[in-house]
Amino acid sequence: MLLSAENVSKSFGSFKAVAGADLQVAQGEIVGLIGPNGAGKSTFFNCIAGDFAPSGGRISFDGHDVTDAPAEAHARLGIGRTFQIPATFEDMTILENVMVGAFLRHARRGEARDRALEVIEMTGLKELAGQPARNLGTPGRKRLEIARVLATNPRLLLLDEALAGLTPTEVQRAIELVRSIHQSGVTIVIVEHIMEVILNLAQRVIVFNQGRIIAQGKPQDVVNEEAVIEAYLGRGHGRKAAH
Amino acid sequence: MRRGTVALAAALLLYPWLVSGTGSSAFLQDMGANVLLAALGAAAWNIVGGYAGQISVGHAMFFGAGAYLPLLFFHHWQLPPILGVPAGIAVSLVIAVLIGFPTLRLLGHYFSMATIAVAELLRIIVSNWDLAGAAIGVQGPAISRGWWDLIFRSAVPYYYIFLAVLALLLFVTWQMQRSRIGYYLRSIRSGERAARSLGVPVRRYKLYALMLSATFTSLAGSLYALKTGFIDPESGLGILVSVQLVITAALGGAGTLFGPLLGAVILVPLQTATNTWFGGGGTGLTYIIYGGIIVLIARFEPGGLLELWHRHISSRFNKRAEARDAA
Numbered sequence A: 001m002l003l004s005a006e007n008v009s010k011s012f013g014s015f016k017a018v019a020g021a022d023l024q025v026a027q028g029e030i031v032g033l034i035g036p037n038g039a040g041k042s043t044f045f046n047c048i049a050g051d052f053a054p055s056g057g058r059i060s061f062d063g064h065d066v067t068d069a070p071a072e073a074h075a076r077l078g079i080g081r082t083f084q085i086p087a088t089f090e091d092m093t094i095l096e097n098v099m100v101g102a103f104l105r106h107a108r109r110g111e112a113r114d115r116a117l118e119v120i121e122m123t124g125l126k127e128l129a130g131q132p133a134r135n136l137g138t139p140g141r142k143r144l145e146i147a148r149v150l151a152t153n154p155r156l157l158l159l160d161e162a163l164a165g166l167t168p169t170e171v172q173r174a175i176e177l178v179r180s181i182h183q184s185g186v187t188i189v190i191v192e193h194i195m196e197v198i199l200n201l202a203q204r205v206i207v208f209n210q211g212r213i214i215a216q217g218k219p220q221d222v223v224n225e226e227a228v229i230e231a232y233l234g235r236g237h238g239r240k241a242a243h
Numbered sequence B: 001m002r003r004g005t006v007a008l009a010a011a012l013l014l015y016p017w018l019v020s021g022t023g024s025s026a027f028l029q030d031m032g033a034n035v036l037l038a039a040l041g042a043a044a045w046n047i048v049g050g051y052a053g054q055i056s057v058g059h060a061m062f063f064g065a066g067a068y069l070p071l072l073f074f075h076h077w078q079l080p081p082i083l084g085v086p087a088g089i090a091v092s093l094v095i096a097v098l099i100g101f102p103t104l105r106l107l108g109h110y111f112s113m114a115t116i117a118v119a120e121l122l123r124i125i126v127s128n129w130d131l132a133g134a135a136i137g138v139q140g141p142a143i144s145r146g147w148w149d150l151i152f153r154s155a156v157p158y159y160y161i162f163l164a165v166l167a168l169l170l171f172v173t174w175q176m177q178r179s180r181i182g183y184y185l186r187s188i189r190s191g192e193r194a195a196r197s198l199g200v201p202v203r204r205y206k207l208y209a210l211m212l213s214a215t216f217t218s219l220a221g222s223l224y225a226l227k228t229g230f231i232d233p234e235s236g237l238g239i240l241v242s243v244q245l246v247i248t249a250a251l252g253g254a255g256t257l258f259g260p261l262l263g264a265v266i267l268v269p270l271q272t273a274t275n276t277w278f279g280g281g282g283t284g285l286t287y288i289i290y291g292g293i294i295v296l297i298a299r300f301e302p303g304g305l306l307e308l309w310h311r312h313i314s315s316r317f318n319k320r321a322e323a324r325d326a327a
Helices: A041-049 A071-077 A094-102 A109-122 A138-150 A168-183 A195-201 A219-223 A226-233 A237-242 B002-021 B025-051 B060-077 B081-103 B109-127 B156-177 B180-190 B192-197 B202-228 B233-237 B239-252 B259-300 B305-326
Strands: A003-012 A015-025 A030-034 A056-061 A079-081 A156-160 A187-191 A204-209 A212-217
Touching: A003 A041, A015 A041, A015 A056, A015 A187, A015 A212, A030 A041, A030 A195, A041 A079, A041 A156, A041 A187, A071 A079, A071 B192, A079 A138, A094 A109, A094 A138, A094 B180, A109 A138, A109 B180, A138 A156, A138 A168, A168 A187, A168 A195, A187 A195, A195 A219, A204 A219, A204 A226, A212 A219, A212 A226, A219 A226, B002 B025, B002 B156, B025 B156, B025 B180, B025 B202, B025 B239, B025 B259, B060 B081, B060 B109, B060 B202, B060 B233, B060 B239, B081 B109, B081 B202, B109 B233, B109 B239, B156 B180, B156 B202, B180 B192, B180 B202, B192 B202, B202 B233, B233 B239, B239 B259, B239 B305, B259 B305
Parallel strands: A030 A187, A030 A204, A079 A156, A156 A187
Antiparallel strands: A003 A015, A003 A056, A204 A212
């Protein structure tokens, strides 16, 4: 297993945001993480990315125990992530933003620049390379976040609602981008609200509700499961919808 | 840009000679040396405060260490003050590491407040410490015992010493700006969490920035003490010293290579003018001017004057380009 999270929990005070969640991701998979708002998927996601240290359980990546490792150690091992609310470096140009990522594997400026330009080309940001990041709109920012993390050569890419807030055309373009990243050999875990994206991309879906995993399996099967429909629409809807 | 840098270097090199023909050449040469010294301190602060975005308001602790040590070397052992310069840097580095570890975890205003507290603490300790001259201060050699005492009648030798050190610092900053550490520091200023997610060891790089900044701030303090020949807790460790470094850099443009120099070119003559016009009462006025500048920068141009300049220039270039495209 590339990523293995066992019995992970995270509490804020007395509130248990994640209660005993397990997740195994094999090399080459695309796994979708879904669930209603407040289900704990973002908290779980941040535990895997190293932003939060879990209150309990164990997380390992490629044989390394990363449970309590800081975020920068995750990046070094090959776990990359994007943010739900884009956290681009506003004062820096798009090229400079991506170079910060590229510097992780290339200490020299020239090499980092070459790597950054490669990624910028691939993510379709080439015309904007010299612009400050603050000039970008939401789709551009989301794309820049993906470019920036790709420059670190991740083996596992964690996408936190990387497609939220995009128009349907942009969503299509973004799906293509994610697919091409996957084809280049990167394993992907994606948190997403848009069902279309999950159905299109994920080979396997994990459904969160109230801090627990309530279902998992193939996307088409999972979305028809009673427990999942109930989690999204409330009790009583599950049976009606199934009929 | 390159041509501009050469012109600037030429102007700085020729300045003492250019003003030598005027009636007040000694006064203008002395002011020139003070401008360079202010630029040096502000450029040193700029590494951690500008590039890394960690607003220290306690840099007087490094300036003071640099200023005190050389004069203490003379005061206690009659050694040439210049031998105390490396000692000042060493003490500054120790302080930087000691305070850096706990305070660099703090974000934004909390870091600024912690640095103020440490600097004030140091000022109070030194004010009550007889070995460090207590509240009276420490004096350097009154008459030169040899060239190594670096005592000159004219401000011109100081001017060129300051210029050489400033040139070194700007070169180091320029190198830093275009290598990994420069990109990392700017990413930290923009967003620590995102920087960390890309593998930037945030605390380590902040500490590097603080150490580099402390080294050159200490040097600025040493040069000030060598030129003035006297230091007391207020002029070496007072909060006004820290504030002046911040204001000078911020006025010109924090996080830019030449911003601190621009800030110094404006501020030092302004201070000299208020001091001459209002005599001893001018000190209070300095505070008022600083306060006014803080308000104006924060309200209208957080990027400093250099940013204003760049915007102006780039908009003119764009207009020219548009005109060319239209033709």
